[in-house]
Amino acid sequence: MSVCKERAWKTLEELSFIRVAGTQEELKAAQYLKNECEKAGINAEIEEFEIDMPVISKATFEVLEPYKKEYHVIGIGKSGTTDENGIETELVYIENAVDVHLNHVKGKICLLHGRLNPELSEKLIKAGAVGTISIAGSFYDEKSIADELRPRNTFGKGGQLPGLVMHISDAEELVRSHPAKVRMVLLQDAEKKGISHNVVATIEGSDLKDEILTLSAHYDSVPYSKGAWDNATGSITVLEMMHYFAKHQPRRTVKAVWCGSEEIGLVGSRKYCETHKDEMDKTIFNINFDMTGVTLGHEICCVSASNDVMHAIEYLAKLENNALECKLDTYSSDSTSFAGAGVPACTFARLAPMGGAQIHNHYDTMEHLDPDSFMITLNFALHFAKQLVNTTTNLIPRKFDEVITKKLEERKKWFSEEKDEKKKESEENKDEKTKEEEKK
Ligand SMILES: [Zn+2]
The missing domain is CATH 3.40.630.10 (Zn peptidases)
Incomplete structure (x- = not known):
């Protein structure tokens, strides 16, 4: 058997x-x-x-005006950090990251329609956004499931735009209630291995x-x-x-x-x-x-x-x-x-x-x-x-159709950004070392 x-x-x-x-x-x-x-x-x-x-030591989100309420959130690893007091500002809901929407995000925290991806992150940073909230889960989750937000890390370039994840039901409540002022705090050690x-x-x-x-x-x-x-x-x-x-x-x-x-x-x-x-x-x-x-x-x-x-x-x-x-x-x-x-x-x-x-x-x-x-x-x-x-002869041609090649290329871009960052970092370290040596 x-x-x-x-x-x-x-x-x-x-x-x-x-x-x-x-x-x-x-x-x-x-x-x-x-x-x-x-x-x-x-x-x-x-x-x-x-x-x-990454070790997240604090991730909070609260509405300050016109009502006070704290929402259950988790932090996105490597996304970025705020200081102890967090960011106090307005919240804007981004249905779609088209330019008409991006004109209004400067200095604000963006509630996103979907997940944060590297392209979107880059767009938001350029437009001056200061933080993001991504949505997870389903309206029909019972409470015990809704609380189990799944931890995630940013791919590629990170460290610039602090990001939180919130349950979709809370996001709906936020969009309906038009908060005037909110606060997010995200403290993390992004370098932990x-x-x-x-x-x-x-x-x-x-x-x-x-x-x-x-x-x-x-x-x-x-x-x-x-x-x-x-x-x-x-x-x-x-x-x-x-x-x-x-x-x-x-x-x-x-x-x-x-x-x-x-x-x-x-x-x-x-x-x-x-x-x-x-x-x-x-x-x-x-x-x-x-x-x-x-x-x-x-x-x-x-x-x-x-x-x-x-x-x-x-x-x-x-x-x-x-x-x-x-x-x-x-x-x-x-x-x-x-x-x-x-x-x-x-x-x-x-x-x-x-x-x-x-x-x-x-x-x-x-x-x-x-x-x-x-x-x-x-x-x-x-x-x-x-x-x-x-089989005597290998029957699998070593060949990828174009649709696959394209998708693989797309993915590689994300990860190569990760690698480029590391390379850049080590080069920067080298530069600093040589500078220090020159000083001596
Ligand atoms: Zn699996």
Whole structure:
């Protein structure tokens, strides 16, 4: 027996605890996965890497006039800081960051329609805004869920525009009540770092071992969430596939990568692709899993490669009587990091209908998962993976259609800003050092 529904269910339960990037619990989950591999005779390593772990010491927002009320908010990591007294000013609601709106933001705090992204941040800074509030959640959240605002950090350029996150119901109240004066405070140590981990397991191929198939899944969760669906399910799917390949040696090498810190910006998978740069050319494909096993759900496969590969997967699914919906796109999961490193990739997921199971809050437990639904994704992905690793010729063209290339370029811009900043900083430090030396 190489794939086992009962074992999968047991390990899924054992892995369903809160495991936030950079915490002891995340490390405990990494050790658990490594241990499960070793029990099955599979060689596994834990690879550590540094992450941003900004510490927010104070984040408050209150209306001062014409009424007094404090609202529940959290601060956006690396977004910026105010002083102890905060910023006292007017609030303006930005439906859309078009110029007519931006004419009115100077010196004000902007309540945003959506999320703060690097482009919007740049526009607002140029227009003279002094702070932002982003909206999260749904009107229909009960109180206990509404309070679980999900922490986030800014990508790329940060440190200029202090940002808060507020629940959408509070935002609605603010827009209706036209406050004349508000105050926001955000104090944080944006430079704090933490340690996160990837778990990497390898099963060497027999005769084509220089070619690699990677199976990946993130094993971290967000705060408040046990992350049973997102993404203990994907992690255990990979583990079960490794059990299979441990018993049936593949012709090509199979690597499992359980990624840490996905929830804070695909950090683990990006680090993996950097650290294993030399292997990227040899990696023929990446199969990623992010959220499977939900009882009421439908199977999707998001392919970041070419139409040819997308259609091949679709066809294979039809042959297996699987109602898999395939699309060509990038996905907000670790497959995007592999695609960004030049490796054709896909993510399998089983998504819930509207009103169905939820993630990123304390509802993400085993409650709406079921073993038979879990096996649908696992069985098909294993069937596909077996073909990839055992065919004489690699069937995946190393090619990305234009729609994918464009999206990957767009993403790279965000992260390269991050890198440019670091480069600039170290150069500035160098400059200061030489100046100091000159003084001497
Ligand atoms: Zn996820």
